[in-house]
Amino acid sequence: MAHTDVVTVDPRKWTFPPFSATRDGGYVYGRGAIDDKDNVVAALMTMLMLKRLNVPLDRDVIFLAEAGDEGTTRVGIQ
Numbered sequence: 323m324a325h326t327d328v329v330t331v332d333p334r335k336w337t338f339p340p341f342s343a344t345r346d347g348g349y350v351y352g353r354g355a356i357d358d359k360d361n362v363v364a365a366l367m368t369m370l371m372l373k374r375l376n377v378p379l380d381r382d383v384i385f386l387a388e389a390g391d392e393g394t395t396r397v398g399i400q
Contacts, residue, residue, distance in 0.1 A: 324361035327389040328354035362387045 331340045331353050338344035343352040350356075369385045371377075 324358050324365055324387045325389065326359075326362055326387050328357065 333340055336351075338346070338351040340353040343350055343355060345351075365385055365387065369383065372379070372383060
């Protein structure tokens, strides 16, 4: 299970805007850029590939990516 949320941030403490995904020197700078988002994309791409390739399945495949495990759990993992 991967999470899609990011915690709040004080933009004054950032060199680049925290939600800009600025690329600089071979790095991506942004809040949550390396915070489990690779797992969200990998799971989503798996679902897309199963559909696009018409993979025969003998059971349901469920994509689960939740929000709310960091900033607030009220609308997510809770």
